[in-house]
Amino acid sequence: MVRTAVAFSPGHISGYFRRIEGREIATTGSIGAGVVIDEGVRSTVEEAGETSVRVLRDGCVSTGSPPIEYALDRIGVCARVTTECRLPIGAGFGLSAAALLATLTAANSLFDLGLSADGVAAAAHEAEVVQRTGLGDVAASLGGGVACRKGPGITAEVARFYPEEPIYAMSLGPLPTASVLGSAETMASISAAYPRRCPHNLIDFYRLSRSFAERSRLIAPDVRRVLEACDAAGVPASMTMLGNGVFASGAAAEGVLARFGEVYKLAVARRGPYLIEVIP
Numbered sequence: 001m002v003r004t005a006v007a008f009s010p011g012h013i014s015g016y017f018r019r020i021e022g023r024e025i026a027t028t029g030s031i032g033a034g035v036v037i038d039e040g041v042r043s044t045v046e047e048a049g050e051t052s053v054r055v056l057r058d059g060c061v062s063t064g065s066p067p068i069e070y071a072l073d074r075i076g077v078c079a080r081v082t083t084e085c086r087l088p089i090g091a092g093f094g095l096s097a098a099a100l101l102a103t104l105t106a107a108n109s110l111f112d113l114g115l116s117a118d119g120v121a122a123a124a125h126e127a128e129v130v131q132r133t134g135l136g137d138v139a140a141s142l143g144g145g146v147a148c149r150k151g152p153g154i155t156a157e158v159a160r161f162y163p164e165e166p167i168y169a170m171s172l173g174p175l176p177t178a179s180v181l182g183s184a185e186t187m188a189s190i191s192a193a194y195p196r197r198c199p200h201n202l203i204d205f206y207r208l209s210r211s212f213a214e215r216s217r218l219i220a221p222d223v224r225r226v227l228e229a230c231d232a233a234g235v236p237a238s239m240t241m242l243g244n245g246v247f248a249s250g251a252a253a254e255g256v257l258a259r260f261g262e263v264y265k266l267a268v269a270r271r272g273p274y275l276i277e278v279i280p
């Protein structure tokens with residue numbers, strides 16, 4: 001019987017962010033605010049002679065994950081990894097960070113690496129920055145709530161509050177993170193659009209996120225149509241960063257979003273990554 005460990009990490013919908021370029025990877029990342037969600041990635045890690053990654057979603061299987069392969073190599077282990085998620089990949093749900101945190105949490109236990117929670121987070125953050133799959137998602141997903149990151153990396157202060165209201169989200173397609181982070185022009189409008197403060201409550205979070213989305217010029221025409229329908233119904237809503245999708249709250253949110261595609265009803269997460277089991 002092959003030893004196996006299973007862990008879970010919540011995902012993260014970024015509402016607004018600004019890239020911070022540090023001298024080192026540990027101090028490179030982003031500031032900004034987003035909501036940590038109860039949906040994320042479950043990762044099953046088994047001992048193996050060489051590393052392989054299977055990604056399961058919606059009954060489909062794909063193979064390979066550059067950030068996970070990079071991270072396992074950096075911590076010096078080989079493993080057979082299977083990740084499972086319900087939300088779409090590349091759509092602004094922070095699933096690369098969740099996949100990294102779940103996989104490294106499981107691998108740390110399976111291989112008795114003795115990494116602290118910060119050690120696991122630092123390895124996940126490094127993979128995100130180097131592979132250009134994220135900037136602030138790891139720091140956010142280390143805990144629950146609506147999370148406002150006051151500095152880059154995993155050791156900076158994060159202010160969190162925990163609304164009870166559900167968050168409704170929908171996706172119209174992917175927006176590969178690397179394509180946005182790699183464009184100097186887009187990153188300049190993102191930087192200028194940054195709202196420069198943390199949200200006071202959930203409504204304020206929507207207000208700041210929406211003003212950022214508008215000013216960053218990231219809103220594609222089909223995303224704009226959904227946001228306009230939300231506005232007409234008085235539903236607070238903004239764009240999932242970075243994905244062609246919308247998140248919204250309030251009584252009418254689910255009905256409005258459902259006119260445009262599949263709606264995911266999410267709860268605000270109460271905690272960050274955790275080990276589910278180790279099978280000896």
Ligand SMILES: Nc1ncnc2c1ncn2[C@@H]1O[C@H](COP(=O)(O)OP(=O)(O)OP(=O)(O)O)[C@@H](O)[C@H]1O
Nearest residue numbers: 065066083089090092093094095096099133177242
């Ligand atoms: N569930 C997953 N399991 C394994 N690897 C993943 C998973 N989700 C994302 N990745 C890896 O991260 C890469 C980049 O994903 P990307 O950053 O575009 O998506 P995301 O993290 O879902 O979205 P975003 O960062 O925009 O919120 C993917 O090509 C894949 O290699």
Ligand SMILES: CC(C)(CO)[C@@H](O)C(=O)[O-]
Nearest residue numbers: 014017030134135136137
């Ligand atoms: C860059 C980003 C918007 C997408 O992954 C996120 O990591 C963030 O908020 O830094």
